[in-house]
Amino acid sequence: MKNAIIKMLLILLTLGIISWANQTLDSYTLSILNNIGIFAILALSYNLINGVTGQFSLEPNGFVAIGAYVTALFLIPAADKIDMFALVDPAPIVLEMQARFLPAIFAGGVAATLVALFLSFPVFRVRGDYLAIVTLGFGFIIRIFALNTPAYTNGAMGLNDIPANANFLWIGSLALFTLIVMLHIVYSKYGRAMKAVRDDEDAATAMGINTFKIKTVAFMTSAFFEGVGGGLLASFLTTITPDQFSFLLTFQLLIIIVLGGLGSMTGALVATVLVMGSMEWLRFLDEDMVLFGMHTGEHPGMRMVVFAILLIIMMLFARKGLFGDRELPEFIKAKLKRKDEV
């Protein structure tokens, strides 16, 4: 009971901070926060299938693309679609798709979930490296599909002028919601079963767990939030093209969840802030600097080099990521306990 009240207060406090930030911060800071919020949603959900359930899959870019396109098509007014589709006329169903912001985001998530359901049958017939290859292929297929069905996606030109409804209030609240849902899943019989599948699939089966079902549940949940994140991304960027959803997006998410510690939700959150944030606060490295009285000159991309080195150093000192597979409170508790013993 006491815990429930503390949790409620924490949620309200976070919502308060989000709404305060949304009203007072300048648009540059907000755009960084929005980016962090969206990537937090993506990383948290990717962590569920990859970290908690231990299924090394490489498909989130596909699900993000599905969410982004579906949400965008629901948000863009019909008249704009007719103007926008230059290659071929939009399909009738595309013109009929109209929804308000939240239902449109939800639809993006549901679309990704349904695709995940169908995908789980071929995908979970294989384990390990083969799973990675099959899911990687799926990501490519979605991109090729987006390029070659101009009546639905406007092909390589992508979709423009997507209504920018996604402010930080939405993105921040949905990121918080995602975090809560993920933590609730992890600390339930479903989360336990997912971890059991990760640790030893045969032993999990011997405990009566239907491992295919558990993997599919994790996959679909992950897909839902990746779709939602994709929808938010579409509305935040207002422009989407197939090339945005290349494997690089998956790779970026993979860096985040490995850095945070595979299986740790709070780790994924902290790592998102570190990775997405440092892309911004390392920007000074690209500019001209004065070192020991000498001008270094401008080196666009220098921050990426430094970022890579920082990443390597971090991974050397924290092999299992920042928090291992623990959540932040457990991690702090374990550290304190160790200090006591010493």
Add this chain to the structure above:
Amino acid sequence: MSAALLEVRNVTMKFGGVTAIDNLSFKVPEGSTYGLIGPNGAGKTTIFNNITGNYIPTEGSIIFDGEDITGTRPNKVVAKGIARTFQNIRLFKSMSVLQNVLIGFHDQIHYNYFEAIFRLPRYHGYERRIKVEAMGILEEFGLAEYADNEATALSYGNQRKVEIARALATKPKLLLLDEPAAGMNPIETEDLSNIIRKIKEDYDLTVLLIEHDMKFVNAMCDTVTVLDYGEKIFEGRPADAIVDPKVVAAYLGDFTHA
């Protein structure tokens, strides 16, 4: 003699050209402790895998509690009331001792996904109850003090016990133990036999075990079946098994032709 809880009926298991089990039949009476012994590669673990549904027998059938369960998927076999441990300990290594045991309750928790996500009352009810039950099982094994320790950090003997505790959490009628005493010292083995006797009593269990430690088998089992190259060469009291010429020949080689 009470009715058979488990019957293995004319089971043959072939892997390609290799016959691992050859027309094997035996009955495990309800409430008994039944032993499967035999030299390495005799097919003991294979018959376990046949019973638990990991392998589907090439021929023959497995009857459990009056029901033909041949070819039932492993996770469904657990639901029917058969739990197992593994020859090489297979605990969930990222989890604490308590969490390992909680996994065993998976099938007995009936809140759905949304009740878990939104933390509805049924979630709290079940979680509270199974935690109490799991601690009860751990207490029985003398492991309560290690509940929050990492399972793989425990001593070898205690890890074995956690594995049995975890199997027990699935509420089985039949417990399959694959070499429970392997790698244990005599004191640990003694301790283990006492625990198995106790849980057998407390949980109304029938136990089928594979073991090489003949002292342990002698002390524990009412009946043993001896396997060699997938065939049954002896069935009867353990004390008689070790003096049976066929059994001796299987272990030490046949000297009659020498």
